[in-house]
Amino acid sequence: MPIQTTVPEPTLLAPVLLVEDEPLIHRRLEALLLQLGYRPEALLFASSLAEARACLAAQPVALALVDLGLPDGNGIELIEEMHATDPGQAILVISAWSTEDTLLAALRAGATGYVLKERDDLEILLSLRSVLRGGAPIDPFVARRIIEELRPGAAQPVDTADGERLTPREDQILRLVAEGLGNREIAEQLNLSRYTVECHVKRIYRKLAVSSRTRAIHAARTRGLLD
């Protein structure tokens, strides 16, 4: 690999929980994480929802990499639980052949980003590094969907707080993402720091999760399931 990433980074989030049932992929991701500078003792592994829950009960983790298709259920459940426990938890979805809708569902459940398993090692490595630095991966298609959903002035349930809508700045960022610009380009164009742009993206993800919860509550109310 013609890449110089073996230097341990001071900002590594640890410990990391990797929830993955496929041994080969498991080993691949483990190798990538080690390459990023993690020490083996900072890595926790689980191959099912049950194991992941047990692990989380034993100790809190700083970062979770969650595969969606697990033998005893869908990873989205786990993401929801973790998000409910700690809304600030960094959660990355490791997706296999998932569709746009699945990814969006995971983001709604509280995931803060995703990496596609099918991509080359190098690409995954770069994504992971970006996340570990505090970045938030986002895609033009996700940006478009979020704009549709959280657009200021869009039809929303009456009880939605203003905080769950996009601010003009966030809207601006999403539009640039949708046009295909990278975070650095966006930062340059808006005269912001790249860090600020990434913070905005993370906040947008949080709004997406809150908005989907509010919507669920609203739906439950209208159906008479909640008072």
Added chain:
Amino acid sequence: MACWLLVLCLSGAAQAATPGGASCTVQVLSVAAAQGDDQGNRPEAGPWQAVTLPDDWSRRWPQHDGTVWYRLQWQRDCAAGQRMPVALTLRSVIMAGEVFVNDQRLWRDSQLSEPLSRSWNMPRYWHLPEGLLNEGVNTLWVRVVGLAVQSPGLGPVYLGDEASARQLYEELLWTNRSLFVLNLTISAVLGGLFFCIWVIRREQRIFGWYAAMALCWVLFIANILMTSPWPFSTTLMAARFNGIALVMYVTCFCVFVWRFGGQSLPRLEKALWLLTAALVALMALAPDARVGNAQLVAVLSTATVFFLNCLQFQLHALRTRRPEHVWLAASLLIFMLAGAHDLLIMLKLIGETPAWTPLTSVVTTLCMSVVLGLRHARSVRRIERFNLELAEGIERARGELATTLEREHALALTNSRLQDRLQIAHDLHDGLGGSLVRMMAMVEQASTPLQGPQFLSMLKLLRDDLRQTIDNGSSAGIKVPATPQEWIAPLRHRFTQLFDELDVTCTWHFAAQWRTPPSALQCMALTRLVEESLTNVVKHSRARHVQVELQQPQPDSLELNIEDDGIGFDVLAVQRAGVSVGMRSMNARIARVGGQLEVVSLPGCTRLVARLALQREVPASV
């Protein structure tokens, strides 16, 4: 005819003299009549004949048209020293007349020659001025002008005290005039009303026939009330017209009754119209001297038809037992009884009593109108009910339609799922399948065993093909992105993030709009080309700067340019060695969508140019 009919019908108690007040009476000494001369003057020494009132001179002088003088001699018979004022009431003068008291003219009709005034049904009342009267015998002269065919003569004359004369006059006015005015008004109003209904809704024939019947009746009745000859030039013409009105009335009446009862009697109807035509012709064409006979024939025929029709409808109502039929039958029964009664009076088969028709016809007219009204109300109700049923029917139909649509929708959904599946199979076969076959051929034909990196390259290519199939759903379903920027956005974002991590600067030049959009398949091929070549740049080139550019120099062509300043590679060697299966595969792929790929690589400058020929308005097909 009608005058004749009515004269006979009218209350006929001849009251030439009646006991007056308590102390005075008027005594009629004699009543005599004589034909006037040609000028209508009084025959001073003519042959006076004693008559009784009411008098019809045609029985005495059947051919006499013109003037007849009536002479009434009378005296007041009072207790000693008393004087009573005397009043005179005439019931009818057929047709026109003049009245004198002791040679002083009291009154005169305006027309005493043709066309004659019509006083035949006009009761009159006068107070006789004391100055005109003698102490002893007084003479009342009445000159009557008439035609022999119209039962000419003088009706009852009443001489007596004012109060009873006026009372008699008022009674006569009521029975002979006011009742008919009432009758005419009601008939005209109802006829007009139903006429309007018919005009607006021509399908309601019944209303039309009722209106026609009412109109004929009004014309017929008008004869009774008219006192001036207008608009007829002769008295006989009025009589003929009146006869025709009666015939038409009865005909319309019959047709109306049949329509109302829902009776279909085509032959009878034809016969009725023939009879009507014959009677009308008879009335119109009979010689003047025969008009009276013609009238008799017409009256008797129409009366027969009328009674027969009333009777048959009773039976019809009995059969159908429908309430409206029974109602009409009942009113016809009243009509018929009154008519029979009055006909008998007319034919002098029973004594003179007040005619029933004027009163009963008002009642029955109202009855018939009520029946028609009921019928109308019923049909309106039926319409309302129909509307309700219609609404229910529509609701039901909508329900069924919804079910059908749902079923069709479900079917369409299943079908489209099946189509999708077929399409995916097709895409897999074309894209992934094609690549697989090519690679298998490559492995088989390889002169030396393939190395791991080569296999890896093949598998990655397959993986990327698969990803594209998944992302795009199906080639038939995908749309060409609206703008070049929209098309490149996902790739641009993905690689920008990577280049950012690697500190490689990357510039993208894409037009804001397509000049001519490429086809969906061309888009997919270009996407894979960009993906493949940028992946190579990331992995192998060690470039510091990358430029991706899309141009459309001509509207029908497209040029994609990918340039980097990396270390470069030996194009031929790479292709020969088959290490980068991806690049070779891209070559074939671009060729398949009508383009060519040009690769130039030198250290510090590697350049890929793909040129595509575009076709306007042509759906994706390769």
